[in-house]
Amino acid sequence: MASLEELYREVILDHYRSPRNRRVLERSNAGADGSNPLCGDEVRVDLLIEAGVITDIGVTGHGCSISQASGSMMGDAVKAKALDEVCRLTDRFKGMMSIEGAADPGLDPERPGAVLGDLEALQGVRKFPVRIKCADLPWTTLEEALGIYESG
């Protein structure tokens, strides 16, 4: 059985207690709502996209430590990134969170230049399968916001 320390790493608790990007944007041109009906988590992602780059992001809502921390970290990770880079990052993150993703050596948090940064702390969630959806929720919502933006 996995240990709680793997799940609740200090960096996760820090993001949970002090969430970044937790605000409603005054100016935004993309956004979406997401929810996990099983546990009641809800998240709202607002984006300002300028010249193919996410120049501002707001992540609001409520939920468990994992979904909140994941949303907070996601905001930091995608801000100022070009859309295609965000797309790669999302895939990378979801890959890390899938059960099969375990083998990806690129995810070693000790590895220099690990692309996911703080986010890699969420790897411990993989050992708690019911909680994977919590970590994924902000990302799924981000994807939806980008989908709406691109098709609209």
Place this chain on the structure above:
Amino acid sequence: MASLEELYREVILDHYRSPRNRRVLERSNAGADGSNPLCGDEVRVDLLIEAGVITDIGVTGHGCSISQASGSMMGDAVKAKALDEVCRLTDRFKGMMSIEGAADPGLDPERPGAVLGDLEALQGVRKFPVRIKCADLPWTTLEEALGIYESG
């Protein structure tokens, strides 16, 4: 386990092979149809009732040896009987066929003057619970015919 000889007594097979009262009455003033949807047995009972007495009876239909023999014997047993006597006979028969009826000492077929006569040969059916409904079918149909007659 019960033996087949108890079920298929000679007198039953005789009634089955040569059913009595197997005809549609030309003159009748009561009647009913009965069926056992589980096995497809169907029976039609026609009665001529005069001055409170069953003066003629016809039992037709098709079904297994037990239902056919029971109907044939029933015709013999109730013909020329007054309605209240028929009613007692029906109760007696149904009592004999119920699982609890086993203890009724009046049902000993060896006993002199056993009221049910040939019918007592059907006692063996009690050991074959799925077949009790077969034996009961003509009687239930008779009861229904009398019920319709009395209420009409």
Place this chain on the structure above:
Amino acid sequence: MIDQARIRSDFPILDWEIDGRPMAFLDSACSSQKPAQVIDAMMDALRDSYANVHRGAYTLSQEATEAYEGARRKVARFLNAAAPEEVVFTRSTTAAINLFAYGWGLGNLKPGDRVLISVMEHHSNIVPWHIIARHTGAELSFLDITGDYRIDLEKPEDYFDERVKIVSLSGMSNVLGTMPPIGEIARLAREVGAVMLVDGAQMVPHSPVDVQEMGTDFLAFSGHKMLGPTGIGVLWGRRELLEKMEPMEGGDEMIREVRLFESTWAPVPQKFEAGTPPFVEAIGLGVAVDYLSEIGMDQILEHDRKLTSYALRRLEEVPGLSIQGPANTIDRGGVVSFDIPGIHAHDIATILDQHGVAVRAGHHCAQPLMRRLGLAAATRASFHVYTSEADIDALVDALGVARRLLASTEAVTVR
């Protein structure tokens, strides 16, 4: 007093250790564990005497039929039903409520008619009515709850009038533990000519039931919450109403005669049991009912009450914790829901699980109630006859860990 040591020995799973700690299974309201007696009876039915029911003219099938109908008689006796024919076997509570909603509602409800439920209902007693309302044009209305988590009957005339044709109410809330005054509500229903169903999913497993005294017309419950198997539930109904009710599903067993273009129905209860029934599961439920009866439902109610009282007292020790549900054990069953501000229920459940304490976290299939309470999620501990005070102690200890790990004294700051 129940002999708990003996009872616990019938549930081998309770001896299991998770990470060196004995498991504290506190999710019985969701689904209870099963005693060896129930499991053995099902195994025998599957292995040693298996044949379909109501069909064969051969001995095995006859014996299976007798066992199935015997289970019906046991359930009828357990409920003090007027006759075994009043017991309809279904897949579950949910299936039983849907059968009633379709069988009674689809043909009888008209636009403007009302179905009265309450804000504390489980989804399984809300969503079927959404579906039937859409098919018939009838409307839903809701009994509210009071500040102390009871059904609000201050002004019954606000809820009960002749528009109300059906009242469908939980006999015990799976979140609050509240047990509404069924007799009084049944009287109000009868006065306006409504037919009443009690959702007994939580009530029947935990308290003595006498359907002839209760006042309701129908009662739904599941086997799996009362020490019985999955895949089996019951709709009890008064015979004269069952006889008027339409079947929902068509198929074999529920017919008298089938012609090309029409069919006629078998007598109750077969009319409502289309196809091969879950008869092995019914046999298991019969044994569960024997097991419960032998302990005594009044004893079980008393046991639940003592545990609830102990849990309410111990949980008070947890700083910040608030209880959703009546603060005393009057008309209240053995489910205790709570909330610790600043710690999400889902995190609590994970941390408790790591300490071998199984509880449920979330909306508990009662989203309207959660919205009414202003909560996104709650944590729930629930009991049955095998639950001990030690299980509750384990819960309180693990909550301490959760607080140390997650509760921050600083308010959540925004950077």
Place this chain on the structure above:
Amino acid sequence: MIDQARIRSDFPILDWEIDGRPMAFLDSACSSQKPAQVIDAMMDALRDSYANVHRGAYTLSQEATEAYEGARRKVARFLNAAAPEEVVFTRSTTAAINLFAYGWGLGNLKPGDRVLISVMEHHSNIVPWHIIARHTGAELSFLDITGDYRIDLEKPEDYFDERVKIVSLSGMSNVLGTMPPIGEIARLAREVGAVMLVDGAQMVPHSPVDVQEMGTDFLAFSGHKMLGPTGIGVLWGRRELLEKMEPMEGGDEMIREVRLFESTWAPVPQKFEAGTPPFVEAIGLGVAVDYLSEIGMDQILEHDRKLTSYALRRLEEVPGLSIQGPANTIDRGGVVSFDIPGIHAHDIATILDQHGVAVRAGHHCAQPLMRRLGLAAATRASFHVYTSEADIDALVDALGVARRLLASTEAVTVR
């Protein structure tokens, strides 16, 4: 060739002796026996790792959910479904057909629309359509059978036109053994724009199935006829059609969000699985599917064919006996129904039972077919993988006794 000695050792009931004779269980079409593997898996699920599915955030519940969804994946693989989400667990075939009839029929059918079935259907594929026809004003029409007991497709234009919106047909008759050409009928259905369901209650337990090749849109079957438990069945459907189909029952698990006056549905397949599902039974079905796959469904089909051929040959020896069903084993499964003029099926069944031979007698839940055949009742012997030629020998011997006891050479006289 299957290793029958090994297989039979998994079914302890087959060793039983009745009155000193080993039992010949020849009623598998009604419900099959279960191998020890299936029974053991269910007992483990009930005893050692029991918790409800899709609900708890704790380990036990997570494991139960994984086992339940694992069973869904097994069934999907067994059918070669495009995705596990196409597999909806129900109580039985009957429940699956009703789900399709309500879910697809209630909203889509209009007066004048037609549902095309056949005269050889089981009641469970007739009566649901009577109910839906009454609700919607749609009509039923019937494919007939030919003199050699096949579906009559001489003039398809007599049956298939644009009024036909639904075709619902048995993949194998439980009386005749006939296996209609599903591919051809599916093509005819598609040409007129109808949606098609195959009642696979008899077909799926006895022959390889590839739903992506078959051509049908939906497929219904039961666990208990395919070495699995009671209380579980499957409705397979093409994903895009399942997504368009309405749920029948409302309740928990099948929702996305519940508000006071409306609710939204979960994605497929949860949308159709209201309340606590029969998940222990689903786990049992998963193991049955493993068991069947290991033997190989083509091997089982071949085994059935050999036995059927043997049975047809041996039964010819019984004077006067006539077979209801194709005289050869082409597109024909392992059920053999017969009639001995002058001896009622019910008497045959009783006499056979006394000789340890379990067969079924009656109308076999197919009254319209029996009427079409001009029979009140028939006797049926049916097989599964554990059935041996010795069982058929026992049947033929016991039929000899029945004839000696009951067949009269004199015609029935009327006094």
